[in-house]
Amino acid sequence: MAAARKRRGTAARKRRERRLWGGVIAGGVGVVLLVVFWNVIWPCLVGALVLGGVVGGGWWLWRTDLSIRGGDRQWRHDEAVRAGQRTLAEVDVMTGREFEDFVVELCRRDGCTDVRRVGGSHDNGADVLGRLPDGRSMVIQCKRYAPKRKVPSREVRDLLGAKVHFKADVAIFVATTYFSGPAEKFAAENDILAVHRDHFGLWNNGASLPSLGAVTGLGQGDRRHRERWKETYG
Incomplete structure (x- = not known):
């Protein structure tokens, strides 16, 4: 072995x-x-x-x-969310007149002309008058309400009366809160541009006033807008 x-x-x-x-x-x-x-x-x-x-x-x-x-896109997204939260918080503490003046500034920023505040005790349902960039006349009703308060349909109907009174081409209702179901339905049926809190956040962050016409009424915009609103406003 x-x-x-x-x-x-x-x-x-x-x-x-x-x-x-x-x-x-x-x-x-x-x-x-x-x-x-x-x-x-x-x-x-x-x-x-x-x-x-x-x-x-x-x-x-x-x-x-x-x-x-990727980092830049994320930064821009986060900054837009933070900006929306900051600006709406600031708007929430404005007085009614300050809010009307702020709406006037946004209209002028977007190229509207002859914009002026007319709100008061005898405003005939209008707070702001002016012309859109395409020349159409507009009448705006502004409501600086608490976020949990709903805009009732009667106030939207009053705006329709103001549109007739001022012979305006476009009626716009701008609110810091949301519209009730009947109010949204009435606005959609009567071609009233209903700018609720989410839409106002977009407008304040740079979206033009005419562009809001594609997402107002009963619709809530496309998926990107809905995701932005949900993350910004909860």
């Missing part, structure tokens, strides 16, 4: 030596070929290294750009 183990050990050692010498010979042949054909090989090696560097650098720039763009 001892002799058998010795023979197996000797055979294993010889196999290891053969593999070692095979590796040495292969390496030597590789070195010789590299030296002999260096003028042909080195441009390929340099090209491969350059290509690898370009690909690696491009990938790094692409990933960096994605990261920066």
Whole structure:
């Protein structure tokens, strides 16, 4: 048994030596070929290294750009949410007259002309008069109500009367709260632009007054608007 183990050990050692010498010979042949054909090989090696560097650098720039763009989008989104929360909180503590003046400023910002506040004890249902950027005349009713208070339908009907009284082309009801179901329905049926709290947040954050016509009434806008409203206003 001892002799058998010795023979197996000797055979294993010889196999290891053969593999070692095979590796040495292969390496030597590789070195010789590299030296002999260096003028042909080195441009390929340099090209491969350059290509690898370009690909690696491009990938790094692409990933960096994605990261920066993603961070910028998130920052803009978060800032818009914070701005909406700040501005509505500030609006909530305004007096009725201050709110009317603020609506006048927003109208002028959006290119409306001849905008003036007419609200008072005998305002005939109008707080602001003026013209939209396209030249149509408008009459606006402003209500600075607490967020949990609903605008009743009778106040929207009063605005329709003001539209007739002032011979206005467009009637707009701007509120810091929400409209009751009947009030929203009446506004939609009579082409009254009903700007409730969510819409006002968009307007205050930069959306133009004419653009709000696409999301007012019974509709709540597209998915992006609904997500913004839900996150901003709860």
